[in-house]
Amino acid sequence: MRRAPSLAAIVVVLIGASLLVLIAISSRGHHAPPPPAPAVAENAGISAGGVTLTSTSVELPDDAATFPAGPNVDLVNQRCLSCHSASMVLTQPRLKPEQWTAIIEKMRDAYRAPIGDGEIPAITDYLVARQQTPPAATAR
Ligand code: HEC
Known part of the structure; x- marks a missing residue:
């Protein structure tokens, strides 16, 4: 070594x-x-x-480690944090419920996120309620 x-x-x-x-x-x-x-x-x-x-100290950006409290937050934390951060999810352009559902299905189908069919409505509800982008904002 x-x-x-x-x-x-x-x-x-x-x-x-x-x-x-x-x-x-x-x-x-x-x-x-x-x-x-x-x-x-x-x-x-x-x-x-x-x-x-040289040795360097790095300041990481302030990034939400887990999803903010709300109904179904435990499920969302378990299913959505193994590959990216909560803030990465919540600062997406504002999405309609069916768009969130499509994203969740894409996470499952394209990236093999371990999400059960029965869990998708609960995750969708959480994301619709907690998304942080204001309606008119153009994200990024
Ligand atoms: C198995 C790994 C994995 C898991 C688990 C996962 N994702 Fe993703 N996610 C990805 C990858 C890979 C991308 C694409 C990143 C990129 O394009 O730079 C992504 C991108 C996204 C995006 C950006 C928009 C898009 O379509 O690319 C959103 C929103 C998102 N994920 C939400 C979620 C949510 C909500 C969950 C939980 C239900 C979740 N992810 C779980 C891997 C995962």
Whole structure:
């Protein structure tokens, strides 16, 4: 499970390479600019062989993890969250009940979402009641 050389190994290699370059420069009496110092500083990352490894913190967008409360919400959470987020579903352009039903059937038929026939009306009712896009809005 070795994914990258250890920090100590990289530092040793960088110091060794720097010494070799310095020796080569001084023995020629030539004034070349010194090689850039190895970038081993906190949060600055590690550079070696033209590759820089940095650690980054990522701010994820504020995204609803589950569907907001309402009738049948447990069913919708169980059937609709394994592939995408609740907000992705609820911020679609506003849909009529039969359009929601068609989407749910598409999720089942095209993407193999595990949805029983008897569950489709309850999921449709929930989505019609909870969709968040105002009637006139053009989404996206
Ligand atoms: C098995 C995975 C899976 C499940 C479970 C699932 N979906 Fe999807 N859904 C997808 C995929 C794949 C897309 C297409 C995404 C894209 O086109 O970028 C999608 C897209 C959508 C869209 C966007 C409109 C469209 O037609 O592409 C809506 C709305 C949606 N799903 C609603 C639901 C609802 C409601 C449920 C629960 C009943 C559900 N999904 C469950 C996989 C799933």
